[in-house]
Amino acid sequence: TQSLAEAFPFNATKAGEHGMAAGMKPQPGATAVPRSRLPTGSTLSEAQTSPKVGTTAAAGRNATIGALERVRVDSTGQVLTTNQGVAIADNQNSLKAGVRGPVLLEDFILRDKLTHFDHERIPERIVHARGSAAHGYFECYEALTELTRAAPFQEAGKVTPVFVRFSTVAGERGSKDTARDVRGFAVKFYTDEGNWDLVGNNIPVFFIQDAMKFPDLVHAVKPEPHHAMPQAASAHDTFWDFVSLMPESTHMLMWAMSDRAIPRSYATMQGFGVHTYRMVNAEGDSVFVKFHWSPKAGTHSLTWDEAVKISGADPDYHRRDLWERIEGGAYPEYELAIQVFTEEQANGFSFDVLDATKIVPEELVPLRPIGRMVLNRNPDNFFAETEQVAYCTANIIPGLDFSNDPLLAGRIHSYVDTQISRLGGPNFHEIPINSPIAQVHNNQRDGMHRQAIHRGRVAYEPNSLAGGCPFQAGATQGFVSVAARLQGKEEQAKVRAKPELFAEHYQQATLFYESQSPAEQAHIAAAFRFELSKVTVPAIRQRMVASLRNASEDLAAKVAQGLNMPLPEPMPRAVTDPPKPEVTQSPALSLLARPGDGSIAGRKVAILVADGVAGAGVTAIHEALFARGAVPRFAAPRIGPVQTSDGVAIEADVSLENEPGFLFDALVLPDGEAGVDALAADAHTFEFIRDQYRHCKPLLALGAGAALLEKAGVPSSLPSGEPDLGLILEADADAGAKKFIHAMAHHRYFERETDPPLV
Ligand code: HDE
Numbered sequence: 164t165q166s167l168a169e170a171f172p173f174n175a176t177k178a179g180e181h182g183m184a185a186g187m188k189p190q191p192g193a194t195a196v197p198r199s200r201l202p203t204g205s206t207l208s209e210a211q212t213s214p215k216v217g218t219t220a221a222a223g224r225n226a227t228i229g230a231l232e233r234v235r236v237d238s239t240g241q242v243l244t245t246n247q248g249v250a251i252a253d254n255q256n257s258l259k260a261g262v263r264g265p266v267l268l269e270d271f272i273l274r275d276k277l278t279h280f281d282h283e284r285i286p287e288r289i290v291h292a293r294g295s296a297a298h299g300y301f302e303c304y305e306a307l308t309e310l311t312r313a314a315p316f317q318e319a320g321k322v323t324p325v326f327v328r329f330s331t332v333a334g335e336r337g338s339k340d341t342a343r344d345v346r347g348f349a350v351k352f353y354t355d356e357g358n359w360d361l362v363g364n365n366i367p368v369f370f371i372q373d374a375m376k377f378p379d380l381v382h383a384v385k386p387e388p389h390h391a392m393p394q395a396a397s398a399h400d401t402f403w404d405f406v407s408l409m410p411e412s413t414h415m416l417m418w419a420m421s422d423r424a425i426p427r428s429y430a431t432m433q434g435f436g437v438h439t440y441r442m443v444n445a446e447g448d449s450v451f452v453k454f455h456w457s458p459k460a461g462t463h464s465l466t467w468d469e470a471v472k473i474s475g476a477d478p479d480y481h482r483r484d485l486w487e488r489i490e491g492g493a494y495p496e497y498e499l500a501i502q503v504f505t506e507e508q509a510n511g512f513s514f515d516v517l518d519a520t521k522i523v524p525e526e527l528v529p530l531r532p533i534g535r536m537v538l539n540r541n542p543d544n545f546f547a548e549t550e551q552v553a554y555c556t557a558n559i560i561p562g563l564d565f566s567n568d569p570l571l572a573g574r575i576h577s578y579v580d581t582q583i584s585r586l587g588g589p590n591f592h593e594i595p596i597n598s599p600i601a602q603v604h605n606n607q608r609d610g611m612h613r614q615a616i617h618r619g620r621v622a623y624e625p626n627s628l629a630g631g632c633p634f635q636a637g638a639t640q641g642f643v644s645v646a647a648r649l650q651g652k653e654e655q656a657k658v659r660a661k662p663e664l665f666a667e668h669y670q671q672a673t674l675f676y677e678s679q680s681p682a683e684q685a686h687i688a689a690a691f692r693f694e695l696s697k698v699t700v701p702a703i704r705q706r707m708v709a710s711l712r713n714a715s716e717d718l719a720a721k722v723a724q725g726l727n728m729p730l731p732e733p734m735p736r737a738v739t740d741p742p743k744p745e746v747t748q749s750p751a752l753s754l755l756a757r758p759g760d761g762s763i764a765g766r767k768v769a770i771l772v773a774d775g776v777a778g779a780g781v782t783a784i785h786e787a788l789f790a791r792g793a794v795p796r797f798a799a800p801r802i803g804p805v806q807t808s809d810g811v812a813i814e815a816d817v818s819l820e821n822e823p824g825f826l827f828d829a830l831v832l833p834d835g836e837a838g839v840d841a842l843a844a845d846a847h848t849f850e851f852i853r854d855q856y857r858h859c860k861p862l863l864a865l866g867a868g869a870a871l872l873e874k875a876g877v878p879s880s881l882p883s884g885e886p887d888l889g890l891i892l893e894a895d896a897d898a899g900a901k902k903f904i905h906a907m908a909h910h911r912y913f914e915r916e917t918d919p920p921l922v
Pocket of ligand 1: 288294347374377437519581582
């Protein structure tokens, strides 16, 4: 018998065709950085043995693992096949009539491959297209049976698996992570009684009050239709044209121009349900609730200059951070809290709780913590899970219900509607990431891509032929809507109108601005200045500043000054004598109110090194940071081994050009004259230092390293003359590490900031 190689001499073996490289197996554990230096499971440099590169999923406390196991594919040791399972002998050459002849139509193997490829893309989400997600669990602190019969809250310690997707709103699927934008915070709870989706944002209010206006808002913020610019940005005419004509946006604009819109990490931002929802107990009694997620790591954001630079160097900044935190074991964690109030209380508030442009201040109704959520497993496959997941505000379970918020009503319709076209038909609930753990039994049948194989001849209810199954659950088990009261004749008439309190647009915008720290207020003014300076039509700028005068004269004056324009007359108000607000200062609205647990886990630190540095000191710092779960990295002019003056072995895992300084949360400068001179010969060093300083991050200079600070023009004290607590000069590495770790827990040193920046 003839061998294949003899039968097809022109069809060389695979290894031969690709050269020797294809025949070489990757070396297990071959990474640039010694594994001992990376957090366990880190993907900073992926080991070949990593569960992410291989085919075995990482372990995690997550009941969805079992359900997804059925559809996991492990190709280890398997041959290539077509989609019909036919083994493919040759995956390199199409079938031709002769070696130099035409390709034959009968090549079903080529057509199978190309046809599938041609249809690999699905439409992206119309908003929130760019996102990243993770698996995890929600754990309830105590039974909430007095408030709700919802499954996740029925006993202390009850664990419910979740899948959480974070997103930006305006940008397309491939856009940058660090745009100034609202972040989506969507949680799918796979509860025992069906899926509950809490589809929230990282900002507790919204731009508009009624779903009727949503397509207009989105059209205004998306790239302008004639030239499709700008991508992932609100700093353009159409957005500001729309919002300046929509005074109800003012409160949301305060949040969107604040540092909330440029979070440091998905692990350091809050999440909010936004709308008022209801909790319903087993007796059918209901209360209003607002949902709040607060990160255990505290709320921290970027500075604008930093966000702009990061978007160039690492557009995947937040996606990478989320992935690496989970791979490294620094699991993002959030506490869930509710604000509970009755309908009667709500009727007495100075604002309407059905108005999504209003918060319920924490000082008016305190937060009650009810559980925690931990994200501990990365998806196996981005498309199958993160892209195909379908969240929907209509997905609620017994024990929860909606309020009459008109924005929420539109959402209850919109999500399923958009998903039917995005995911190709009405059966997307069967895609593994969307299917509930609770079993699905109903008489819905057929449609595109049906997976379930329903047996029997009965597809209707009531029936006797199937013994009446599946049967109605009844009020004790099934979902029952709260019989919401309709109050008086006026509410019962059909109207296109809004409640009176919806017309007051400024008091909570004022509350937000006045509750910020001076640094945060300065950032808000600078953000308005930046965004409006990109607007080309002066009338839009004037209208916006005129509107801001109703929220804050201080802010309006700063913005007008920043835009070099006279202060316009205030915009006429719809309501001149609004009810007195209950709260005029809400410290909880400042990001500084939630500093976190003091941990530095997951934070990235650059340790600059070059040939000639003193190795022992920087190695000691590296170890101290690593021991606390931070991610220290040696950055040198070139990657690879560094010749230290004391012979301590150091391997640089990043270079000054491939990971610029603004990608790090903190910076260490080494001791050792020769090494310091080598660093000073590379101008990247000074960019590193200046960016770290300008972005108000902690810096540690060991011994001779202090000379670099001076050369970079970094002042040794604050503009006020006070000492700069984020700037640490130390000869001794152990003492330096201690002070530095303490300084990192404080995050940022905004006292350094001047406008314009001096460094
Ligand atoms: Fe959404 N929104 N939205 N939205 N939204 C979508 O659903 C919509 C609103 C939010 O990670 C879309 O499947 C309308 C508020 C998140 O997959 C779409 C209105 C809040 C996500 C849609 C709103 C949100 C979406 C796009 C006004 C915070 C991403 C694709 C009535 C509480 C979920 C899709 C994910 C996604 C409609 C307003 C949050 C088009 C009509 C308010 C986090 O259906």
